[in-house]
Amino acid sequence: MDLSYILNELGEERAQYFNAVAPPIVQSSNFAFDTVADLRRAFADEMGGYLYSRGLNPTIDILRKKLAALDEAEDALVFANGAAAIFAGVLPFVKAGDHIISVQQPYSWAQRTFDGILTRYGIETTYIAGTEIGQFEAALRPNTTFIYLESPNSWNFAVQPLAEVAALAKPRGIVTLIDNSYCSPLHQRPHELGIDLCMQTATKYIGGHSDTLGGVLTGSHTHIRRIFELDYLAIGSGVSPFNAWLLLRGLRTLPQRLAHVSRSAQEVIAFLKGHPKVGGLLYPLDPSFPQYELARRQMTGAGGLLTFLLKDGTCARITTFCESLKHFLMAVSWGGHESLVLPKCAGIDPAAFDARNPEHQYIRLYTGLEDPGYLIRDLEQALEKV
Template sequence: MDLSYILNELGEERQNYYNAVAPPILQTSNFASNTVADMRYMLQHEPEVHLYTRGNNPTVTILEKKLAALEGAEHAIAFGSGMAAVTAAVLSQVKAGDHIVCVKKPYTWTNALMQRFLPRFGVEVSMIDGTDPENYREVARPNTRLLYLESPNSYTFELQDIAAVVSIAKQNGYSTIIDNSHASPIYQNPLQFGVDLVVHSCTKYIGGHSDVMGGVICGNRETINKIFEREYMTLGAVMSPHDAWLLIRGLRTLPVRMERVAASTRKVVAYLEQHPKVEKVFFPFSPSNPQYELAKRQMRNNSGQFTITLKTDSMERVEAFCNSLQHFLMAASWGGHESLIFPIAASYTDSKLKPSLPFTMVRFYIGLEDPDYLIKDLEQALEQV
């Protein structure tokens, strides 16, 4: 299916809403029936009809069709946040007594789900170094049901060999889920490697403007319909019609934004890799990355995130560097038009419990600004190190 068709036409039955170029925001909670027979049919076929916006809404449906097509999936279901999508996807595959193998250092709240929430309900989780796919096999147990991937994963951006992990899963009857937020559906499509379910934080690249939250699960129609009937309708983490409309707007420019972000990021990374005050740059598409060939095989291009380690042992100098940046906002999320940093030092407190990552690390996201403009800002801030 042509990318331009997906982004600009798929799901948009303009003749049904006065030939409006932009789809309407159907801001309604309820949809009426004319007869008891109509109501009976709607109740029996809710995954396919519009009965109640907590289930289906026409604006949200347009978004779901586009996201499914972008991932090459049969179907998709949208949620109010990326974490809601992750949680529903995982819960759909396990029950009490089951075991999950999950990549180490996933997104913070995915980590909390795996290590704090699921064990309360009798689900065991093993966290492994995903750079070697055999680690998934080695820690598997007779009660293993799910292998969870996040490639590249958060902060240090290690990749998993998706095809190899899927092969292990299929040999043993495990399900697979991957968080594909980092690469976006423009630059990586894990379903092509045989993954069962793909999740995204739509808050990031799909939205693209730092003004909307959302998540999505993409997969085969049977599995998505089961999630709709169980986790989605029960937990109620639904997406609002207005948020879906904002995400549709974000999709219009997704390929153009990703192309700009990719090119700018490579230029900024090249500058930082040669800077004497930078100890290391964590970036999947760096030729010095030991997983560079895997990155090129699985992803069509780089996206906008990388992490640096500053060459200092002083917390004060790390903070001075971060505080001196004038054109990078300090914020937790990413994927919008603005460039950001997230300093690991901010996670350090006076308590004895320290984060697993060193305070000298700073995660970057490159937005849509001119890369030379950003490099000039980095140059003056690195004088503080």
């Protein structure tokens, strides 16, 4: 399906709403019925129409259709945020006594789900590096029912061999879910490689303006219906019509924004690699990246997120650098119009900081929609102060 058609036309029945170019926000909690028979059918199959906006809603449905098509999936659900999408994507496919395999250091709310909630029900999680298929094979147990992936992750950008993981999981009836937030559907298509469920935080590239939250799950009709009919409705974590409308607005310019931040990242990378105070850099499509060949096979782009290290990266030097930046905002997340910096040491007790540990020295940059020369000049003046 053509990308331009998905972003600008798919799901938009303009004749139904006065030929308005932008779809309306159907800001209604409730929907009325003309007959008892119609109401009965809605009770029997809430996914087949509109009953109550805790479930489906016309504005949200336009977004669902576009996001499913972008992932080349059969169906999609949209959540209030990425953490909610992860929780709802895992919960329906595990039960008491099951075993999960997850990549090491996943997104914090995924790990809290595994360690803080599912352990209450006797569900155990094994964390592995996940960079080679043998690590998954070694972690398998007879009661393994779920594999959680994050490829690439959002700090060191470790990549998993997705097609091999899917080939390992499917014959065993193990459900696979990937957090594809780093790439978005434009730079990686996990369903094509056999992954069952694909999640992304729509807060980031899909929204693109740092003014709304959202989470997406795509997959087969069977998997999405299983999530919808109990967990999605019971938890009540669906996106609001207004936030869905903001995400639709963001989708219109997704290709242009992603192309810009990707080009800017390349210019920033070239600058950093040539700077004498920079001690290392991580970016999955840079030839220096340890898993470059695998990343190149699975991904068509790598967006605006990168990590670098200072030479002699003490906590004090990292702090000086980050606080000297004038145009990179110090904040979490990425994917918006603004450029960001996030030092790993901000999440580490200063007394526990270990300058010998490269991870403690990570400085994550996101290149936004500003001119790359403007960003490079800011990086240069901040590096001078280190």
